[in-house]
Structures are given as structure tokens and as C-alpha cells.
Amino acid sequence: MNKAFRLLLLLAALGFLGLHELLAQTPAPGQAPVASGAPMSLSLSQAVDFALKNKSSLMATRLGEQTAHARVGEIRSAGLPQVNVAANLADNFKLQKSLVDVGAFGGSTATQLTSADVTAAQGGQNVNLSQVQVERTPVPPQAIAFGLRHAGNTSASVSQLLFDGSYLIGLKAAKVYEDLAKKQTQQAEIDVVEQVQKAYYSTLVARARLELLARNVQRLDTLLYQTNATYKEGFVEKLDVDRLRVQRNNLVVEQQKAQRLTELSVALLKFQMGLPQEQPVVLTDQLDGALVDANSLRQRLGAANFNTGSGDRSLGGVPTAPAPTGGNAAEQARQDQQSALSGARPSQAAAAFNYNNRIEFTTLETQQALAGLDLANRRAGAYPRLVATAAYGFNGSANGLGNLFAFRGPNSVDGNGFPNQNWFGFGNVGLSLQIPVFDGFRRKYQVQQARIQQQTIERGFETLRQSIDLQDAQSRTTLTNALDVLDNQKANLELATDVARVSRIKFQEGVGSNLEVITAETDLRSAQTNYYAALYDVLVAKVDRDKATGELFNQTKK
Known part of the structure; x- marks a missing residue:
């Protein structure tokens, strides 16, 4: 019986410890999951979603959004009844005294009693005594303490704001301020999406290059084995075998470097996602899928040529600068500057671009609205x-x-x-x-500062438009060039692969030299490196293009 009871206690203790460990490993709501031994499968969309929910910097930005919401409540509370209850207790251990002129109260009165009055009273007669004014000696002011030693009071007061122009404008500004906080959060989310996508693509490229290097080492090992066997039969020199061994050693070192770079790319991806470094991950997306997106984007961009400016052919040709008229040089310079800053895009392309797709533009619009409300608030300071x-x-x-x-x-x-x-x-x-009457021109200068701030923001719109136009043209050109380079490097890779294959066949058949094989293998690795570098440039340029057009975050939500 005792053994069974002890066994039951032991099982209960083990069960409690297991449950305790399970609860300790369960993440709290809103907290990044604790690293576990099981690998986490991640597609690009899953990585982005995880980062949007667990990135610490983004979570801090959302706390700012909550602060803005609390600020709105604070402003609204000023229009609600204000109730205060107060209680005071005082021990006036030394009462304050005040000087009082007691002489100012006049002389004193007395009752006059004569001997005749005494005689009449003794005879049983009624005697009416008279009052006489007696002059007093002048007395200096005397110190008199008013009140008692212990005093207390308690009260309740209520106040209700009936009219305040600044409060009414503050209610409007509070809502706009909350919208601004939301836009700032969206801006931070866009930055996180950009960073995660670039890190994910970098990991995909590094992983694909590492796999290719592994196949190169395997292929070179086969060639080295065959060459060594041929050397033992006396058909090739030992120098040929040594050259291949040197080639293999260099390739193995390059493979080790690629392995470390791949691990570093994975670590960077985890950091951008807000994922613990101890958590193993498995990327489920392939480069082929990413390339399909880039190629579809290229269809919309159009082929690069001098007639369309690497843009859509339906937009017409690139506008040429008009011949100098010599009449208005300033206007001509302004047109040249505008043409340069807009990326030399046709006017219909510039008109077709929606600046509201860029969060920076809508954020500046919200800041402009806040500046206008601030100006109105300063002016409302003159109201009763x-x-x-x-x-x-x-x-x-x-x-x-x-x-x-x-x-x-x-x-x-x-x-x-x-x-x-x-x-x-x-x-x-x-x-x-x-009723404010005169404040030393304080409100005047506050209105002046608010007006200047509003004008500064208005000037910023033109600068932002020009910057967006430049980013649009630059991202279009960069992506088109990257795609052209990728096509070129892909063709070079196919040629280098074919040359290396033919060189190995010629060497195995005894009609080619070992040096020719080594040169072809070196050219092949160089072509592979250039191809993956061009591939990464295309993927990064694609992300930059999506961000320039304001479609990066919208595509993520889809």
C-alpha cells in the first residue's frame, strides 16, 4: 500500500513539473514565442506577418498610437464637469493678532447716584437713576487675536466649461493627432515589410548559391577522382591532379564562407522579424516564385529604350527640351529643373501617379491639418x-x-x-x-509662429512631390537595368556551364588540357557569383520599386 501511494505521489509530481514547464514556455499575449526545438516553416508572407506582430520597434510605435488615443481622452475631459473635494485642518498654536483702535468706540457711560436719591430711596420712594457720559483716558491701539486655536473646513466644488474657443478647436486637433499617430505606425510597418523582404530574399539567394557550390564541389570531386585514376594509369601528369586539388581546396573554402554568410543572412532575417536567434527556421519559398513576380513587374515597366525612357510604351516618347528662345531664361531654367526632378517622364505619366499612395504624402497632409488647427487655436485665444x-x-x-x-x-x-x-x-x-484684453503681444507672436509653420509645411509638399517623382523614376530605371543585367548574367551562366561541360568531356577524352578545365571551372564560378548577385539586385530593386509606388504594404495585406 505504501509503495503504491509513493508511486502515485511521484507521478503527480512529475505531472506537475511537466505542466509547470509547459506553462513557462507558453508565450504571453502579444509576446514573441519562445524558441523551441521544432523548426518554424516560413514563407515570405508568413515572415512579414510575424514581423508585423512581434517586431519590438513596431510594437513600441503602436504604444505611441495608444498614447495618442489617451491624449484625445485627456483633451475631451476638459469639457466635462470638474468636481473637487477638499478638507483642511489647522492648529493655530500661535494665533495671528491684529491691532484694533479701541478708543474709536468713544467714552464709557456710568450711573449717577446722588445723596438725594439715597434719601428718597430710604423713604420708600421710586428713584430714576440717570446715565452720564464719562470721559476716558485715550488708549493706544490694542493687539487682539481673532479666531480659535483649532480650525477646519471641508468643501465640494463643481465647475463646468460653457464656452472656450480653444477647447472646441482642440477637439478637432485631437482627432487629427490620432490619425497622425496611425499614419506613423503605418510608416513603421512599411519599413518593417521592406526590411523583412530584403532579408528573406537575401537568405534565399545565399541558400541557392550554397546549394550550387555544394554541387560544384561534388562535380569537382568526381573529376578529381577520375583524373587521379587516369594519373595512376599513366595517361596524365601529377601536375594535372595537383591543379584540380588546388581548385577543390579553393572551392571548399568558398563553400565554407558561403555557409557562414547564409547563417548570417538567416540571423539577419530573424532580427528583422523579431524572432529569437535560437529558433530554427525553414524557408518554404523558392527563388523561382520570386522571379515570377519580378518578371510580371517587368511587363508593366516595359523594355528599356530611348523612346520610352524605360517606361510604358503607351505613354509616348520622352519629351525633348524646347529650343532656347532667349526671351525668358528663368522660365526655361525652371522647366529644365522640373523635367530633371520628375525623371523626364511624360506629363501624362506624372499626372497618372497618385501621390496619396505614399504614406509620406498623406502624413504631410495630416501635419498640414494640424498646423492649420494650431493656427486657429492661437487665434481663438482672444475669445472669452x-x-x-x-x-x-x-x-x-x-x-x-x-x-x-x-x-x-x-x-x-x-x-x-x-x-x-x-x-x-x-x-x-x-x-x-x-476676457483677454492685453497680453503684451504674446498671442500675436504665437499666431505669427503658427502661420510660419503652416507655410513651411506647404513648401514641403513641393519638395516631397519632387522627391517622390525622382524615386519613381530611379526605381523604374534601377529595376529595368537590374533585369537587363540578370538576363545577361543568366546567358553568361548558361554559356559558362556549357563551356565547362565541354572542357571536362574533352579532358576525359584526352583531347583537352587540364588547364582548360580549371579555367572553365573558374569562369563558371565567376558566372554563378555574378548571376546570383544580379538576382539579388533584381529582388531588392523590386522591393524598392514597390515602396516607391506605394504598393509595398498594400501587396502585403493582400
């Missing part, structure tokens, strides 16, 4: 401010602290029948009207 107030409370005093807390009301009397009330109530209601 009306507040309704009400208060009710009690105050009391006594010589002793115990008597102060007796709380005697108006019906209280002492033993002799005299009233001894020590607490008295008070109350008031009213309106408070504040």
Missing part, C-alpha cells in the same frame, strides 16, 4: 472663456481639538442654555467670465 462654478462646504473652530470634532450644529446649546455651535455651512454658485 465662460465657466459655471458652484461650491458648498462647512468650516468650524474650537479651542480644543476634541471640541472641534464635536461637530455641533445650529441646535446645539450648552448647560446654561447658550448656543455653542462650532461648525457653519456655506455655499455659492456663479459664473466666471475671462
Whole structure:
């Protein structure tokens, strides 16, 4: 029986420890999952979604959005009734005294009693005594203390804002401020999407290059084995075998470097996602799928040529600069500058671009709205401010602290029948009207600063438009060039692969030299490196193009 009981306790303890460990490994809501031994399968969309939910910098930005929401509540609270309750207790251990001119109250009176009055009174007669004014000696002002040693009061006050121009404008600005915080969060999300996509593509390219290097080593090992066997039969020189061994050693070192770079790319991806470095991951997307997206984008871009400026052929030719008229050089310079900053795009292409697709543009619009509300708020400072107030409370005093807390009301009397009330109530209601008359031109200069800030933002729109136009033209050109380079490097890779294959066949058949094989293998590795570099450039240029057109985050949400 004891053994069975001990076994039951042991099983219960083990079960409790297992449950405790499981709970310790369970992530809290909104917290990145703790690293586990099981690999996490990640597609590009899954990696982006994970980063949008767990990236620490993005979560901090969302906290700023919550702060903006709380700020809106703070501004609205100013228009709600303000209720305050106060209580005070004071021990006037040394009462304050005030000088009082007691002489100002005049002389004193006395009753005059004569001998005749005494005689008449003794005879049983009624005597009317008269009052006479007695002059007093002048007395200097005397120090008199008013109040009692212990005093207390308690009160409740209520105020309600009835009219304040600044408050009404503040309500509008609060909503705009909250919208600005949301746009800043969206801007941070776009940056995270860009970083994760580039890191994911970098890992895909590094992984594909590592796999290709592994196949190269395997192929070179086969060639080295065959050459070594041929050398033992006396058909090739030892120098040929040594050259292949040197080639293989260099390739193995390159493979090791590629392995470390791949691990570094994975670590960078985990960092951009907000994923613990201890968590193993498996990338499920392939480069072929990414290339399909890039090629489809190239169809929309069109082929690069001098007639379309590497843009859509339906937009027409690139506008040529008009011949100098010699009449208005400033206007001509302005047109040249505008043409350069817009990427020399046709006017219909510039008109077709929607600047509102860029979060920077809508953010600047929100800042402009805030600047306008700030200007109106400064001007509203000249309006009157009306507040309704009400208060009710009690105050009391006594010589002793115990008597102060007796709380005697108006019906209280002492033993002799005299009233001894020590607490008295008070109350008031009213309106408070504040009319600003002159503040030393403070409001004037505040309005001036707000107007300048608004004008500064308006000037920023033109700069932002030009910057967006330049980014649009630059991303279009960069992506088109990258695709052209990729096509060229792909053709070079196919040629180098074919040359290396023919060189190996010729060497095995005894009609080619070992040096020719080594040169062909070197050219093949160089072509492979250039191809994957061009492939990575295309993928990065694709991300930059999507960001320039404002489609990066929209594609992610799809």
C-alpha cells in the first residue's frame, strides 16, 4: 500500500513539473514565442506577418498610437464637469493678532447716584437713576487675536466649461493627432515589410548559391577522382591532379564562407522579424516564385529604350527640351529643373501617379491639418472663456481639538442654555467670465509662429512631390537595368556551364588540357557569383520599386 501511494505521489509530481514547464514556455499575449526545438516553416508572407506582430520597434510605435488615443481622452475631459473635494485642518498654536483702535468706540457711560436719591430711596420712594457720559483716558491701539486655536473646513466644488474657443478647436486637433499617430505606425510597418523582404530574399539567394557550390564541389570531386585514376594509369601528369586539388581546396573554402554568410543572412532575417536567434527556421519559398513576380513587374515597366525612357510604351516618347528662345531664361531654367526632378517622364505619366499612395504624402497632409488647427487655436485665444462654478462646504473652530470634532450644529446649546455651535455651512454658485484684453503681444507672436509653420509645411509638399517623382523614376530605371543585367548574367551562366561541360568531356577524352578545365571551372564560378548577385539586385530593386509606388504594404495585406 505504501509503495503504491509513493508511486502515485511521484507521478503527480512529475505531472506537475511537466505542466509547470509547459506553462513557462507558453508565450504571453502579444509576446514573441519562445524558441523551441521544432523548426518554424516560413514563407515570405508568413515572415512579414510575424514581423508585423512581434517586431519590438513596431510594437513600441503602436504604444505611441495608444498614447495618442489617451491624449484625445485627456483633451475631451476638459469639457466635462470638474468636481473637487477638499478638507483642511489647522492648529493655530500661535494665533495671528491684529491691532484694533479701541478708543474709536468713544467714552464709557456710568450711573449717577446722588445723596438725594439715597434719601428718597430710604423713604420708600421710586428713584430714576440717570446715565452720564464719562470721559476716558485715550488708549493706544490694542493687539487682539481673532479666531480659535483649532480650525477646519471641508468643501465640494463643481465647475463646468460653457464656452472656450480653444477647447472646441482642440477637439478637432485631437482627432487629427490620432490619425497622425496611425499614419506613423503605418510608416513603421512599411519599413518593417521592406526590411523583412530584403532579408528573406537575401537568405534565399545565399541558400541557392550554397546549394550550387555544394554541387560544384561534388562535380569537382568526381573529376578529381577520375583524373587521379587516369594519373595512376599513366595517361596524365601529377601536375594535372595537383591543379584540380588546388581548385577543390579553393572551392571548399568558398563553400565554407558561403555557409557562414547564409547563417548570417538567416540571423539577419530573424532580427528583422523579431524572432529569437535560437529558433530554427525553414524557408518554404523558392527563388523561382520570386522571379515570377519580378518578371510580371517587368511587363508593366516595359523594355528599356530611348523612346520610352524605360517606361510604358503607351505613354509616348520622352519629351525633348524646347529650343532656347532667349526671351525668358528663368522660365526655361525652371522647366529644365522640373523635367530633371520628375525623371523626364511624360506629363501624362506624372499626372497618372497618385501621390496619396505614399504614406509620406498623406502624413504631410495630416501635419498640414494640424498646423492649420494650431493656427486657429492661437487665434481663438482672444475669445472669452465662460465657466459655471458652484461650491458648498462647512468650516468650524474650537479651542480644543476634541471640541472641534464635536461637530455641533445650529441646535446645539450648552448647560446654561447658550448656543455653542462650532461648525457653519456655506455655499455659492456663479459664473466666471475671462476676457483677454492685453497680453503684451504674446498671442500675436504665437499666431505669427503658427502661420510660419503652416507655410513651411506647404513648401514641403513641393519638395516631397519632387522627391517622390525622382524615386519613381530611379526605381523604374534601377529595376529595368537590374533585369537587363540578370538576363545577361543568366546567358553568361548558361554559356559558362556549357563551356565547362565541354572542357571536362574533352579532358576525359584526352583531347583537352587540364588547364582548360580549371579555367572553365573558374569562369563558371565567376558566372554563378555574378548571376546570383544580379538576382539579388533584381529582388531588392523590386522591393524598392514597390515602396516607391506605394504598393509595398498594400501587396502585403493582400
